Structure formats: C-alpha cells, structure tokens
Amino acid sequence: MITKPAAISRRSALRGAAAGLGGVLLTAGATGCTAQGTDAMPSGDDAPSPGAAVPGQDGRRVLLACFSRAGENYHYGGRTKLDVGNTEILAGMVSALIPCDVHRIEAAEPYPESYDATVARNVREQDQDARPAILNPLAAVGRYDTVILASGIWNVRAPMIMATFAESYDFTGKTILPLTTHAMSGLGTTVRDYRQSCPGATIGEGLAVKGEEVRNAGPGVGSWLQRAGLLPARR
Numbered sequence: 001m002i003t004k005p006a007a008i009s010r011r012s013a014l015r016g017a018a019a020g021l022g023g024v025l026l027t028a029g030a031t032g033c034t035a036q037g038t039d040a041m042p043s044g045d046d047a048p049s050p051g052a053a054v055p056g057q058d059g060r061r062v063l064l065a066c067f068s069r070a071g072e073n074y075h076y077g078g079r080t081k082l083d084v085g086n087t088e089i090l091a092g093m094v095s096a097l098i099p100c101d102v103h104r105i106e107a108a109e110p111y112p113e114s115y116d117a118t119v120a121r122n123v124r125e126q127d128q129d130a131r132p133a134i135l136n137p138l139a140a141v142g143r144y145d146t147v148i149l150a151s152g153i154w155n156v157r158a159p160m161i162m163a164t165f166a167e168s169y170d171f172t173g174k175t176i177l178p179l180t181t182h183a184m185s186g187l188g189t190t191v192r193d194y195r196q197s198c199p200g201a202t203i204g205e206g207l208a209v210k211g212e213e214v215r216n217a218g219p220g221v222g223s224w225l226q227r228a229g230l231l232p233a234r235r
C-alpha cells in the first residue's frame, strides 16, 4: 500500500498531539508496518517520487523498516493467535509519533502460521546462515539519515530476513536504531549483528519491548524517540 503525503501530515499531527499531551497512552497504530511514504514501497512498477520523505526533528529523515509475523506465537510460556504481529503494533506507535516512512518487509516465502513450524524454519535458516528473499525490496535508502530496524527476536537474534535487508544497502554515515519485541531476550544480538551488517553506520540506542506487553509501550517508545533526538523533549 502506498500512502500519499496527506497521511504523513496526519501522523505529524498525531505526533504533535501526543507530544503536547505528554505521557499519552498510545494505542496500537492502525498503520503498523504497512508500507507508508513514497520511498518505502516495493520496487517494480511503483516508482518512488523523489524527495517525498518528510523531514522530522532537526531535518532528519527517518525510515522505519519492519518485519513482523501474525499468527500463532509465544505468549507467557503458552501460545496465542496474533491477528497483528507485536512488532507491527510497536511500529504503529513509532509512526504515530514521528514523521517517517514505513516499510513492511515481506518474506518472498511467507512464514508458516504455526509457531513450531516457524521455529523449525528459523533454526534451519540460522544454521545455514541463510538470507531469506524479500518480496518487496526497497529501491534505495539514500535519502534517510536514520533507519529504525524493527523485528521480533527469533532464537536470540533478529529473523534472518533482517540480515537480508541490512546487507542490501549502504548505510554508511547513517544511524541505525534497533527496535525489537521479544519474550525474554531483549535486543538479543541485534546490536552486534547490525554493526556487522551495516559497516560505516552508527548503531544507536535500541529499544526492546516484551511482545506480551506491547500495547502498554507508548510512554517508553516516546522516551526512546526523545533520547534518539527524533521527538522533541517535553517541556
């Protein structure tokens, strides 16, 4: 889905409202990781319109690249069925607070609905150091200063498709901010992994949110964005 600049304006308005209210409880954003903005879209027939990324705080242009899987998932030691992936909900909070282009990374071969089958596939992919193909690769990341890499944690690291994404571009001079949802592993090895995948980039402070508690993450997300200089500090 491609969202026109008006949608970015709406997010800017939401950001202003949220910043003004301070500590506002953010609910799950409807936008989630759904592709937003004009650089954040599949390659192919949909050519990006140049210069459409909206500058945010201090003129910084932000890309939020997100991989999230709905379906059967881990939940406090048991299982639950997620209609929307946890990281997609978290990404919706970020995109409601700051102007950014959102790119939802889709696997060319979708991951199974079953949790156990997904665990098994991920173990295979990690063992093989695989780079699962992306269905909708971004054309370029050149216009962005800051790239938020958002995903769940699978077997203590980001899903291997995040390595596919991170190794597809030159992030030299950009700031990478890891953003994860997880059960107990926090950021896992994402900081180390992105440092390796994105030589020349600065890996900034990451944020890890427990998947089961993602709907309460709004205040923490706001503080993190403030510390990253992407959201004005409250007065």
Ligand SMILES: Cc1cc2nc3c(=O)[nH]c(=O)nc-3n(C[C@H](O)[C@H](O)[C@H](O)COP(=O)(O)O)c2cc1C
Residues within 6 Å of the ligand: 067, 068, 069, 070, 073, 074, 082, 084, 085, 086, 087, 088, 115, 118, 119, 120, 122, 151, 152, 153, 154, 155, 156, 157, 181, 182, 183, 184, 185, 186, 210, 211, 212
């Ligand atoms: C294949 C698989 C492996 C996982 N491995 C871990 C893990 O090692 N550590 C952890 O804390 N959580 C692990 N989890 C839980 C997920 O990180 C957590 O549910 C996350 O919020 C999922 O994000 P998503 O719904 O956006 O895909 C795993 C989940 C899956 C599906």
